[in-house]
Amino acid sequence: MQYINKTIDGIDGSKAELTVYSIDNSEEMNPQRRRPTVLVIPGGGYVFTSEREAEPIALKVLAAGYNAAILRYSCAPSVYPTALLEAAEAMKLLRSNAEAWHIKPDAIIVAGFSAGGHLAGNLATTAGDETMRAHGYDPDEVRPNGLMLGYAVTTSGKYAHRDSFDKLLGADRKNDPALLEEVSIDKHIDAKTPPTFIWHTVPDELVPVEGAEMTFAACVHAGTDVEAHFFPTGHHGLSLANADVAGAGDPTGVDEGVQQWLPLFINWLKRNFGDPAARA
Structure with a gap:
């Protein structure tokens, strides 16, 4: 196993961290294997990056035979587009080091939770294309x-998680209509949006499920390959919804029904990007 840490300089002097877990190849098995890779982007309302949605997710991805990476991006007081450009640089690093890190460069999946889901969507859709071009990236x-x-912040409209957008845009720009339109992910889903997997709990008390429904509908309308799962129980921020990630003594952090998102996601990965256990 290779364990790689890379520092990414933010445009405002902040620093992000990219951690890569790359499964070693073996002369005994398949020395040339390149694996699909999941870039995990944890949430935290653009205030912090949650450890509950970082390494615990990456380890499950690794156990399924995929490479994993984690982006701990810059949060408030950093504002848009700092985190987006850090995510773009993370993707550039993963693809430019694909051979050394045994990555299949055309099979990199971003997996974002809560506000990290917003960042993932900002990168994967055309929402941030013009901004990235202005900073020297080809989207x-x-x-x-x-x-x-995963229980992602997507829409900046009626069903927005307003605190996330306030922190993302900053006090001076949080009510800018044009900017809010630019960062509303559901408004920018089109033919360039890659295959998408959505999951959300219906009772989510912080990020309304209606945002996920709108995103799903936008994917359907755009012809994007999309799979969605809406769970009837569970509060916001459950991560793996098991005892490992639940807060100490918090029984509400364990939900066996919601735990099913992970095997459903792994099956989706296999269907869309191949089984890493299969020989190339």
Whole structure:
């Protein structure tokens, strides 16, 4: 196993961290294997990046035979587009080091949770294309090949998680209509949006499920390959919904029904990007 840490400089002097877990190849098995890779983007309302939605997710991805990476991006007081450009740079690093890190460069999936889902969607859809071009990135070169949205912040409209957008845009710009339109992911789903996996709990008390429904409908309308799962129980931010990630003594953090999102996601990965256990 290779364990790689890369620092990404933000445009405002902040620093993000990309952590890559790359499964070693073996002369005994398949020395040339390149694996699909999942870039995990944890949430935290653009205030922090949650550890509950970082390494625990990456380890499950690794156990299924995929490479994993985690992006701990810059949060408030950093504002848009700092985190987006860090995500673009993370994708550039993964693809430019594909041979050394045993990555299949055309099979990189971003998996974002809560506000991290917003960042993942910002990168995967055309929402941030003009902004990325203005900062020297070709959006198509850094666009991921798949998108997973776990109880994600997507819409900036009626069903927005307003605190996330306030922190993302900052006090001076949080009510700017044009900017809010630019960062509303559901408004920018089109033919370039990669295959998408969505999951959300219906009772989510922080990020309304209606946003996920709108995103799903936008994918259907655009002809995007999309799979969605809406669970009838569970509060916001459950991550794996098991005892490992639940807060100490918090029984509401364990939900066996919601735990099913992970095997459903792994099956989706296999269907869309191949089984890493299969020989190339």
